[in-house]
Amino acid sequence: MKRYTLFLMSLAFVAASQLVPAGAATSTLTVNMAAQNSSGETGTATLTQTGADVTVVLDIKGAPATAQPAHIHTGTCANLGGVVYPLSNVTAGKSTTVVKNVTIDKLLGASHAINVHESAANIAHYVSCGNIAKPASSM
Secondary structure, three states: HHHHHHHHHHHHHHHHHHHHOOOOOOOOOEEEEEEEEOOOOEEEEEEEEEEEEEOOOOOOOOOOOOOOOEEEEEOOOOEEEEEEEEEEEEEOOEEEEOOOOOHHHHHHHEHHHHHEEEOOOOOOEEEEEEEEEEOOHHO
16 A cells, blocks of 8 residues: 555656746846947847737837837847847837747747847848846846
8 A cells, every 4th residue: 555655646746747847937037228339229128928928128218219120139239140020110219019929938048139220221220239138147
């Protein structure tokens, strides 16, 4: 009987450990946006996990009233890769986008950066960028 009870307890422990993730999922992350090319445009991008999606809220100080394209790219601000997720244009320093079917932890699993461009007409001119990375205290 003792063996049977021990066996059942072991099965219950293994089953429970399969249901509980090893680490808690990241529910929110703040990315510091630094000015590029002497633009003076700084601020934050706040990423919030909402179910299967991530809401990205950009708050850029010093931005013009006109629309500025923004994206999540592969790579880092120092070496941007291709666009992975387009974001809503930053207008008067504000933008909110719901990125479907992604997690913050997936974004943290590889190099990604949020980049703001001067305008659609001058897309190659970057004005603000922030690397998506865990804060130093979380590593």
